[in-house]
Amino acid sequence: MTNPIENGPLSPQEAAIRVQASLKKRARSERRFQYLGIAAITLSILFLVLLFAGIFSKGIPGMFQHYVTLEVLLDKDRMDPEGDMSAASLYSGDARGIVNESLMNALGSPEGRKAKRAARAILSSASASRLTEFAIKNPEYIGEIVAVKFAVDDDIDSFLRGFIARETPESDRRVNDQTIEFVDRLNQASLISYEFSDYLFTGSASRDAEIAGIKGALIGSIWTLGVCLLIAFPLGVATAVYLEEIAPKNRMTEIIEININNLAAVPSVVFGIMGLAIFIIVFGLPRSIPLVGGIVLALMTLPTIIISSRAAIRAVPPSIRDAALGVGASKMQTILHHVIPPAMPGMLTGTIIGMAQALGETAPLLMIGMVAFIVDVPGGVMEPATALPVQIFMWADFAERMFIQKTSAAIIVLLAFLITMNAGAIILRKKLERRWQ
Amino acid sequence: MVDKLTDPKEVDFQDREVPDETVGEIYVDNPRLTARNVNVYYADKLAVDNVTLDVGSSEVIAFVGPSGCGKSTLLRCFNRMNDTIDICRMEGVINIDGDDINDPKIDVVSLRARVGMVFQKPNPFPKSIFDNIAYGPRIHGLAKDSVELDEIVERSLERAGLWSEVKDRLDQPGTSLSGGQQQRLCIARAVAVGPEVILMDEPCSALDPIATAKVEELISELRKQYTIVIVTHSMQQAARVSDRTAYFHLGKLVEVGETKQIFTRPVHRLTEDYITGRFG
Numbered sequence: 001m002t003n004p005i006e007n008g009p010l011s012p013q014e015a016a017i018r019v020q021a022s023l024k025k026r027a028r029s030e031r032r033f034q035y036l037g038i039a040a041i042t043l044s045i046l047f048l049v050l051l052f053a054g055i056f057s058k059g060i061p062g063m064f065q066h067y068v069t070l071e072v073l074l075d076k077d078r079m080d081p082e083g084d085m086s087a088a089s090l091y092s093g094d095a096r097g098i099v100n101e102s103l104m105n106a107l108g109s110p111e112g113r114k115a116k117r118a119a120r121a122i123l124s125s126a127s128a129s130r131l132t133e134f135a136i137k138n139p140e141y142i143g144e145i146v147a148v149k150f151a152v153d154d155d156i157d158s159f160l161r162g163f164i165a166r167e168t169p170e171s172d173r174r175v176n177d178q179t180i181e182f183v184d185r186l187n188q189a190s191l192i193s194y195e196f197s198d199y200l201f202t203g204s205a206s207r208d209a210e211i212a213g214i215k216g217a218l219i220g221s222i223w224t225l226g227v228c229l230l231i232a233f234p235l236g237v238a239t240a241v242y243l244e245e246i247a248p249k250n251r252m253t254e255i256i257e258i259n260i261n262n263l264a265a266v267p268s269v270v271f272g273i274m275g276l277a278i279f280i281i282v283f284g285l286p287r288s289i290p291l292v293g294g295i296v297l298a299l300m301t302l303p304t305i306i307i308s309s310r311a312a313i314r315a316v317p318p319s320i321r322d323a324a325l326g327v328g329a330s331k332m333q334t335i336l337h338h339v340i341p342p343a344m345p346g347m348l349t350g351t352i353i354g355m356a357q358a359l360g361e362t363a364p365l366l367m368i369g370m371v372a373f374i375v376d377v378p379g380g381v382m383e384p385a386t387a388l389p390v391q392i393f394m395w396a397d398f399a400e401r402m403f404i405q406k407t408s409a410a411i412i413v414l415l416a417f418l419i420t421m422n423a424g425a426i427i428l429r430k431k432l433e434r435r436w437q
Numbered sequence: 438m439v440d441k442l443t444d445p446k447e448v449d450f451q452d453r454e455v456p457d458e459t460v461g462e463i464y465v466d467n468p469r470l471t472a473r474n475v476n477v478y479y480a481d482k483l484a485v486d487n488v489t490l491d492v493g494s495s496e497v498i499a500f501v502g503p504s505g506c507g508k509s510t511l512l513r514c515f516n517r518m519n520d521t522i523d524i525c526r527m528e529g530v531i532n533i534d535g536d537d538i539n540d541p542k543i544d545v546v547s548l549r550a551r552v553g554m555v556f557q558k559p560n561p562f563p564k565s566i567f568d569n570i571a572y573g574p575r576i577h578g579l580a581k582d583s584v585e586l587d588e589i590v591e592r593s594l595e596r597a598g599l600w601s602e603v604k605d606r607l608d609q610p611g612t613s614l615s616g617g618q619q620q621r622l623c624i625a626r627a628v629a630v631g632p633e634v635i636l637m638d639e640p641c642s643a644l645d646p647i648a649t650a651k652v653e654e655l656i657s658e659l660r661k662q663y664t665i666v667i668v669t670h671s672m673q674q675a676a677r678v679s680d681r682t683a684y685f686h687l688g689k690l691v692e693v694g695e696t697k698q699i700f701t702r703p704v705h706r707l708t709e710d711y712i713t714g715r716f717g
Contacts, residue, residue, distance in 0.1 A: 249523060319560035323623070325521060326556070327573035327630055328549035337572070342563060 059412040062405030065197045065210060066157045067149040068123065068186060070102040072131065076143045079135055085142075090135055096128035099150065106191060107182050118178035122186070124151040126211045151199065152192070154209035154402035156183060160192065163401050200409060204375050205391065209402035212395070214410050216377045220290055220370070220385030221359065221417070227294020227381055228301060228358050233351055235298070236305030237340070240347070243306075244313040245335050264303035271300045272367025280368060287369035288384040296364045301354035308350025312343035345429040352425040356418055362389040388414045460705045461694035465493040469634060469664045470515055475529035477510050477519065484510045486688035488529075492634075497656065497665040499675035499696065502685035503711065508668050511685075512636050515666065516552035517545050533634070550577055553627030557639040559619035561611030561626075566603050569611040569622055570594060573630035589629055597625035598655050617648025621655060628659070635659065637667040641674060653678050672712055676700050684708045 010018070078098060082089035100120060104110065107119050124130075127150040134148055135141070151157075155174045158164050160183070170177050186192050203213025239260075247253045275296035279285045285292050316339050324334040340347075365371065371390050378385035386394075392414065395407040468491040477485035485507040492498050500508035510519065517538060519525040531538050538548055550573070561569050570590040573579075580586035590607070594600040599621045603614070611622055620640060627635055637656075641649040656665060656678045669675050675682050676696060683693040684707070692699065692708045703709040 317560070319556060319558055320562065321521075322518070322554075322556055323560040323562060323626075324572075325518065326516070326549060326554040327576075327626060328546045329572075329576055330546050333576055337576075338562060 055408055055411055055415075058405055059408030059410075061161070062407070062409030063197055063200055063412075064194055065199070065402075066152045066160045067193050067195055068103075068106075068152055069147050069149050069191050069193065070099070070106055071145055072098060072102045072148050073145045074098070074131075074135060074142050079132075079142060085139055087136055090132050091129075093132065095131040095135075099123065099127045099131055106189070107185055110182075115178055118176060119182050121175070121179050122152055122156050122182060124153050124210045125208060126151070126206075149193070149195075151210045154400050157210055158401040159183065160194075197409075200406070200413075204377060205373055205386065205394070206375070207398075209398070209400040209406060212403070212406055214388065214391055214413055216374060217386050217388045217391035217410075218413065218417070219377050220374075221387040221389075223290035223378055223381050223385060224293040224297060224365075224370075224387055225355060225359060225421075227291055228297040229351070229355060231295060231298035232301040232305055232354060232358075236302050236351070236354075237309050237347055239302075240306050240309030240313055241335060241340065244310050245339060246331070260303050260306055264307060266300075267363075268300050268361050269363035269367060271296050272364030274299070275364060275368050286382070286384070288372045288374065288386070289382050290370075290378060290385050291381040292368050293365050293370050293385075293387065294381065296368060297358040297361060300361065300364060301351075301358050304354040304357065305347070305350045308353070309343065309347040312346025312350070313339060315346060316342050341432075345433045348425055348429045348432070352422055355421060355425075359418055359421070360389050360414070362387075362393050365390050366393075388417065459489070459690045460692040460708075461699075463490050463690070463693055465491045465496075467494050468492060469494045469534060470666070471530075471532045472511070472514070473530045473532075475511065475514060475527065475531060477507070477514060477528075478526045479510075479522070480524045484688055485514070488685075488690045490683060490690060490693060492664060492666060493681075494664055495660060495662070496680045497660045497667060497678055498681045498683060499679035500666065500668045500683050500685060501670075501672065501675050501711070502691075504670075505687075506685040507688040508683075508685045509638055512638055512666055512668050515634065515636055516549050516554055518554065520545060550630045551632055552634045552636060553630065553632035555620070555623050555627055555635065555637045555640045558643050559616055559623055561614070561619050561622050563610060563612055565608045566594075566611050566614070566622065567607040569626055570629045573626060577630055579630065593625040593629035594622075596628050596659070597621045598651065598658070599625055615648070617644050617651055620644060620648070620652055624652070624655060624659075628663075632663065634664040634666065637665065639668050639670060642670060649674070672700070672714075684711060686711075 075098065076083075079093045079095065080089050081093055103119055103123060104116070110116060110119055130150060131148060152160070155164065156179070159175050159180070164173050164175055166180065175183075183192070199211045199213045201213060201218075202215055203211050204216035206212040243253060243257065275292055279292045279295060280287055320338050320342070321334055324338045325331075329337065365387055370386050371394065372384060372386065373394075374384050374386050376383070388410065392407055392410045395403045395410060470492040472488055472490045475485055475488045476483060488507075488511060500512060502508050510525075513519045514527055514531055515533075515538070519527060527539070533548070533551060536543060562572060564572070567590055570593050571580075571586055574586060574589050580589055591600060591604075594603060599618060602618060603622075611619065614622060620643075624635070624640075641652050644652065653674060656667065659665060660680075667675075667679065679696045681693060682696045682699040684691045684699065684703075684705075686707050692703065692705045694704075699708065700712060703712060
């Protein structure tokens with residue numbers, strides 16, 4: 001018998017030297033990998049910071065706008081020609097004339113049609129209805145003189161922000177010299193203020209940038225997502241449970257599985273075309289309604305929910321199923337009592353991801369007509385509506401300077417909505433996790 | 438003897454001839470479980486090969502044998518746990534108290550209430566200790582009201598020797614217990630539905646020696662009321678807890694007999710080689 005070590009491929013001394021050498025090489029490659037990882041993280045953080053800085057620097061100013069404070073005499077006869085203080089009567093009153101007179105008074109009663117037109121260009125075209133609404137909300141001020149804030153026209157707002165330069169020749173800018181002089185006069189009287197926009201959250205779609213808001217789109221998004229969640233979550237979970245726990249493993253289920261996975265990669269616009277073809281053309285549902293939008297988004301979200309739910313179900317240890325079956329639980333009892341509860345957090349994660357996708361989806365909603373110009377706030381799933389991302393898409397398309405800020409402001413609202421939704425789901429998930437672990 | 442240990446031919450048990458006939462007494466006077474000509478296939482692979490065996494009432498029978506000999510597969514036939522494996526197929530007849538367990542009229546759920554099972558790895562539900570025990574009685578409707586349910590839980594835990602250790606923390610998760618306690622919790626859970634037979638699939642293989650001793654003690658306690666079939670890899674454990682021992686080899690039941698006789702005077706050569714530690 002010989003010592004096997006002597007016959008080994010290397011002597012221990014030689015092996016030690018080579019190991020030392022390889023150690024250095026290994027340490028180097030590990031360090032390199034670490035640096036690469038850190039570099040990747042730094043880069044992505046940098047991009048995120050740039051993204052957020054860009055959005056917030058544009059969007060925060062978009063949440064504010066300029067107002068002119070005017071002393072208004074709410075003359076009873078002119079405001080309320082019928083004399084019954086009904087909304088119809090107030091809307092038929094001469095609010096426009098009252099606002100214009102107040103403005104002229106504030107500007108020292110300019111003479112001439114041209115000057116008057118220049119003065120009127122300062123105020124938003126929605127000022128008259130703002131006064132009417134003020135009167136409806138505060139009927140006790142009728143007959144008195146009150147200070148009311150009116151939004152300035154979007155061009156004036158851009159001028160006040162410095163986006164329209166004084167130095168530009170008059171023919172090249174959207175605000176003429178006369179108007180600028182009037183604005184300066186109002187500024188000297190400190191009648192112009194820069195405040196949080198009350199149109200952003202209460203207004204709906206409008207061609208006038210200064211009074212455009214996201215209320216309608218936000219409510220539309222909530223309706224659409226509500227429909228989407230109600231359809232996609234139960235359907236997705238049920239599909240995942242069936243495929244994972246009940247269905248026999250054969251060719252048929254294999255084909256279904258492959259198709260579900262492929263469906264997750266189908267461009268969303270395709271779902272929109274399908275929604276148009278099936279729900280609107282075949283089933284005859286109206287266009288632009290959250291019901292159709294929600295169904296289409298649900299179909300788009302389903303694969304995501306199914307795939308993640310299946311992964312969550314597969315992660316439930318088989319020993320738990322054995323334990324339940326071993327004490328005599330039926331298959332359904334095992335699934336309902338012991339598989340779904342511990343898998344629920346994972347299923348919720350998939351649902352959050354799916355809903356976040358659905359929230360930001362524009363293309364399928366364009367296909368089913370949710371891009372329409374809808375001023376009313378939708379009161380249900382059968383009323384025409386638009387959605388936040390579609391609203392953003394439309395605003396981004398408008399030419400007025402002020403819409404750029406409004407667009408960024410709307411993006412911030414969309415992000416905030418998304419974060420709130422995700423936070424809610426994460427809290428729910430943590431709660432469920434604590435209960436079952 | 439020493440020469441045989443070093444002789445590779447003696448160690449390679451795959452080459453040995455496995456007899457068709459089981460050695461020893463396979464029938465008992467008062468059987469609870471009877472298996473007749475049982476074959477079990479995984480797809481095309483024969484895992485249990487023509488096994489005929491009786492398990493008497495109130496006895497502890499140990500299944501021993503090298504890995505892959507089919508002892509766990511046979512055990513899982515007794516409460517039809519193999520149904521959960523798609524490719525698994527059983528032939529032959531198994532009766533419990535004279536009822537065919539594969540009779541389509543018998544609901545597998547009621548069979549599993551009669552034949553409880555304890556698994557290799559402790560697998561308490563991720564629920565409270567109380568709910569772990571109460572789950573079985575609840576789904577089978579064993580308790581008329583919550584008072585009775587409390588009683589069942591207490592008696593089951595007592596029977597598993599766990600009551601004094603956990604009575605103050607019944608609302609805590611079952612997974613917070615130590616490994617040995619978890620396994621006894623699983624035994625208590627099996628006991629709670631009032632079974633006649635308890636199947637144990639290597640119940641101590643994941644436990645330390647002290648926890649093992651406790652579980653073995655518990656088995657000796659439980660033998661008074663239940664028929665126990667235990668699969669084990671530990672010869673000492675089989676010797677300590679069982680009345681009869683069955684030795685399996687390559688899917689066949691080679692020898693069965695009184696534990697004392699198997700361990701002192703094995704008849705078959707394979708049995709002798711296995712229990713003396715020559716292979717396996």
